[in-house]
Amino acid sequence: MNLAPYVEFAKKAFSREATYRIEVLMEIGSLVLRVYILRALWTALYAQNAAPTNLPLHSMITYATIAMLMSLILEVDGTRLIREKIREGTIATDLMKPISVPLYFFSDGFGQTLLHALLVIPSLLCALLLVHIDVAPPATFAAFFLAFIIGYGVNFFLNFLMNCIAFWTLETFAAQLIVRWVSDLLSGQVIPLTLFPGILGRIVFALPFAAIYSTPLLIYVGVIPPEQWAASILAQLLWLVLFAVLSSLVWRAASNRVIVQGG
Amino acid sequence: MAVDDVSFALEPGELVGYIGPNGAGKSTTIKMLTGILVPTSGEVRVAGLVPWKQRKENGRNIGVIFGQRSQLYWDLPLVESFELLRAIYGVPRDQYRRNLDEFVQILDMGSFLRTPVRQLSLGQRMRGDFAAALLHSPKIVYLDEPTIGLDVVAKEAIREFIARINAERGATIVLTTHDLADVERLCRRIVLIDNGTLIYDGDIDRIKSEYGRFRTLVVRFCEPVERPHLDGAAVAEVEGPIARFRFDRNLQRADLLVRQASERYRVEDVSLEEPDLESIIRRIYVEGYGGRSKEDAS
Numbered sequence: 001m002n003l004a005p006y007v008e009f010a011k012k013a014f015s016r017e018a019t020y021r022i023e024v025l026m027e028i029g030s031l032v033l034r035v036y037i038l039r040a041l042w043t044a045l046y047a048q049n050a051a052p053t054n055l056p057l058h059s060m061i062t063y064a065t066i067a068m069l070m071s072l073i074l075e076v077d078g079t080r081l082i083r084e085k086i087r088e089g090t091i092a093t094d095l096m097k098p099i100s101v102p103l104y105f106f107s108d109g110f111g112q113t114l115l116h117a118l119l120v121i122p123s124l125l126c127a128l129l130l131v132h133i134d135v136a137p138p139a140t141f142a143a144f145f146l147a148f149i150i151g152y153g154v155n156f157f158l159n160f161l162m163n164c165i166a167f168w169t170l171e172t173f174a175a176q177l178i179v180r181w182v183s184d185l186l187s188g189q190v191i192p193l194t195l196f197p198g199i200l201g202r203i204v205f206a207l208p209f210a211a212i213y214s215t216p217l218l219i220y221v222g223v224i225p226p227e228q229w230a231a232s233i234l235a236q237l238l239w240l241v242l243f244a245v246l247s248s249l250v251w252r253a254a255s256n257r258v259i260v261q262g263g
Numbered sequence: 264m265a266v267d268d269v270s271f272a273l274e275p276g277e278l279v280g281y282i283g284p285n286g287a288g289k290s291t292t293i294k295m296l297t298g299i300l301v302p303t304s305g306e307v308r309v310a311g312l313v314p315w316k317q318r319k320e321n322g323r324n325i326g327v328i329f330g331q332r333s334q335l336y337w338d339l340p341l342v343e344s345f346e347l348l349r350a351i352y353g354v355p356r357d358q359y360r361r362n363l364d365e366f367v368q369i370l371d372m373g374s375f376l377r378t379p380v381r382q383l384s385l386g387q388r389m390r391g392d393f394a395a396a397l398l399h400s401p402k403i404v405y406l407d408e409p410t411i412g413l414d415v416v417a418k419e420a421i422r423e424f425i426a427r428i429n430a431e432r433g434a435t436i437v438l439t440t441h442d443l444a445d446v447e448r449l450c451r452r453i454v455l456i457d458n459g460t461l462i463y464d465g466d467i468d469r470i471k472s473e474y475g476r477f478r479t480l481v482v483r484f485c486e487p488v489e490r491p492h493l494d495g496a497a498v499a500e501v502e503g504p505i506a507r508f509r510f511d512r513n514l515q516r517a518d519l520l521v522r523q524a525s526e527r528y529r530v531e532d533v534s535l536e537e538p539d540l541e542s543i544i545r546r547i548y549v550e551g552y553g554g555r556s557k558e559d560a561s
Contacts, residue, residue, distance in 0.1 A: 008350040016338050093334040095299040097351050098322035256301050256315075 005099055006107040013078070013111030028119055031068060032126045038064040039131045055194060059221040062133040067189050067217055069120050069127070074152065074212065076116050078109015079159045083166035083173075095255065102251055106156060113152075136220050143229045147216035150236040154211045157243035158183070164247075167254035188214030194223060208243070211236040266291050266459040275402070278429045278436040280446035280453040280467075284548050288459040289439045293405050296437070297327055310402055323352065326401035326434075328392050330408035335380045341391045342376045345398060352399035359398065366394040369424060386417035393424060397434075404428065406438045410445055422448050443541045457548065467540065474546065475538035480508045480520050485529040493523050504531070 018024075039061050046057045055063070082105060085091035094101050127133070136144060162179055165172045184190055187209035196204050204210060215232050218224040224232050266288035273279060283289050294300035295307050298314030298321045307314055314321045327334075335344045349359045367373055370390040375383055383391065389409065396404065406425065410418045426449055429436050440446060446453060446467070453470065455463035463470060480496065484504045491498060495515040496508035510520060521533050 002353060004353070005347075005351045008347050012336065012339060012343070012347060019338065090332060090334075092294070092297075092299050093327070093329070093332070095318065096297045096322055096325065096327050098319040099351055100319075 006103055009104055009107040010111035010114070013108040014115050017112045017115040024115075024119060027072070027116075028123050028126065031072065031123045032130065035065050035068055035127045036130050038068065052194065054223050055192060055221070058132065058134060059223075060192070061131055063192055063217050063221050065127055065131060065133050066220060067213055069124060070148065070213060070216070071189060072116050072120055072123065073113050074155050076109060076112045077159045077163075078112055079105050079156070079163045081105055081108060082160070082163035083171075083176075086166040086170060101255070102160065102247070105160065109156065134221070136222075139226070140220065140222070143226075143233070144216045144220040147219050147233055147236060150233065150240055151212045151216055153240045154208060154236065154243055157240070157247045158208070158212075160247050161243070161250055164250050164254050167257060183209045183212070186210070187212040188217060192218070192223070194218070208239045211239045266295075266456070269456055269459065269461045271454050271461065271464050273435055273437070275435050276429070276433045277452065278425075278438065278450050280450035281437050281439045281456075282441075282443070282446060282453055282544065283456040285441075287457045289456065290407065291459075292456075293327075293407055293437070293439060297325060297405065298322070323399070324402045326396035326399070326404045328396045328404070328406050328409050330389070330406075330411035333380065333388055333392055335388065335391055335395055337381050338379060340377045340379055341372070341383070344380065344391070344395055348395055348398050354399050358400070362398050362400065363394070366397065369427065370394060370420070385412055386414065389413060389417070389421065393421070397428060400432065401434065403435045404437070406436060406440070408440050408442075409438070410440065410442055418442070418445075425449055443539075443544055447540045455544070455547065457551075462547070462551075470543060471538065471540065474543040476511050476513055477509050477538065478512050478517065479536040480510065480517060480524075481534045481536060482506050482508065482524050482528075482530055483532040485531050488528055491528065493520055493527075496520055507536075 042060045042064060043057065046060065051057060082091070085094065091101075094104060158179075162176050163172060165175055169175075186193075186204050186207055188204075189212075193201065193204045193210055193214045205214070215224070215236050219229060219232065269288065269292060281289055281292070291300065295302050296309055296314060298316075298318040301315045309321055310324050312321045312324070335341065336347065339347075345359075345363060348354075349356075354362070367376065370393065372387070372390055372394065375387050375391075378387075380388060380391065393409070409425070410421050413421065422445060425436065425438070428434050429449075438445060438449060451466060451468075453463065453465070453467055454461065455470075479499065480493075482491070482505070484491070484506070487504050488501075488506065491501060491506045493508055496510035498506060499509045500507040508520065510517075517535055524530055524533065
């Protein structure tokens with residue numbers, strides 16, 4: 001397959017995002033502030049309660065800070081283009097082109113992600129001035145990175161599926177918001193899933209959301225030890241494959257029932 | 264059902280006008296031809312391909328222009344949209360260069376090639392959209408109201424460009440429009456649909472002679488005439504000193520009517536109104552295809 005168009009899509013999305021410079025700077029600023037608040041919050045919580053055995057305060061702050069930096073990348077929803085284009089009817093012109101439209105959405109999202117990924121570096125440096133975070137050893141970091149990439153894929157397909165609902169309902173905002181909240185909580189972005197008690201903990205670990213934030217983060221802070229890396233990453237991969245298959249089925253059904261609004 | 268039993272075939276290199284009132288099913292047909300809508304039954308083939316089954320292959324053969332919906336990238340300079348399209352269709356660089364140079368020259372786009380699309384005027388954007396749709400030298404071009412909202416000069420420029428693409432590149436063109444002057448200027452054949460069914464497919468000349476047999480003679484008398492009458496013509500309207508007579512061109516000659524009028528009355532001026540495509544189509548929309556028989560009876 002010829003990848004040239006998709007490389008172009010990603011480049012264009014990157015430069016399009018880069019035109020909103022003020023927004024970009026604001027994002028870094030707000031991120032630094034949020035990291036600082038998180039540190040204060042967890043410090044206060046830990047002062048009042050007994051620390052969980054496998055997650056001391058410094059690990060918790062590391063976890064929260066890195067989760068925040070990851071959200072910089074993972075909250076970019078490239079596939080929101082789907083519902084915008086369905087609403088405006090411009091998806092018709094994309095479907096008339098000799099391209100894979102889902103891959104177009106992926107590469108557009110990826111281009112946006114790359115710009116936001118570049119922001120992670122200055123944000124991280126600023127954050128380090130305010131809070132101390134643990135630096136993982138290279139092997140752990142590599143495992144974290146691999147898990148993060150797979151989580152990125154799972155996140156993409158989850159967003160893709162949500163936005164594809166627009167093919168049936170034309171408007172998906174409410175459904176999207178609910179899934180976003182649920183996924184923020186159940187993915188381990190807000191609090192580590194290890195803090196969920198008993199049966200609830202077992203359930204949240206069995207859900208696909210855990211593959212997005214929880215697995216890479218728990219690898220990073222050492223809650224998932226090296227001997228369990230393979231199993232955790234394999235579980236992520238299973239979700240990835242499942243979501244990919246589901247997405248392709250949904251896309252096939254969706255593109256057979258395109259209603260282009262207007263005209 | 265949006266369209267039902269609309270069958271027609273096109274020869275390569277043909278430029279056909281596809282017309283019908285709002286909601287007649289024109290866009291639905293175009294969507295099926297481009298492969299974005301799957302028909303519940305029936306057959307569609309475009310250059311041998313079934314559009315919705317071979318969407319991507321079909322995509323290479325076609326170029327589509329929607330007057331009301333740009334395919335250019337809103338935030339990017341015009342030329343960057345072209346470069347993106349070059350990558351999408353895999354147009355070889357030299358062919359891209361040749362096409363782009365030609366379009367920039369014919370459509371006079373040099374001055375706004377680097378302007379972001381959102382800052383272009385409608386006329387400029389439309390020219391950009393034409394170039395965008397044709398950069399990959401498609402064999403078949405669908406034009407959906409390509410002159411909508413344009414001023415007369417811009418319209419003429421676009422029409423000239425369409426004629427040129429058809430003549431020089433041999434592209435097959437399906438032109439959907441409400442501006443029948445577009446059709447009159449460009450097409451020999453029209454396909455007319457209404458309520459999702461085909462009501463006419465054939466030469467414009469034929470529909471004109473079938474429906475356009477009735478010409479109107481406008482006579483301006485020196486003073487108002489009560490109950491003006493001419494043999495072989497029907498009074499259509501009398502307003503002050505002006506009377507309009509409708510007559511069948513096959514049964515009556517205009518010059519004889521004029522002589523008759525000047526023999527009977529003091530005539531200041533006469534003029535003849537030919538039916539244009541617009542008035543013919545308007546009558547078909549209102550009266551239906553059967554309207555012709557009513558006319559015959561009168």
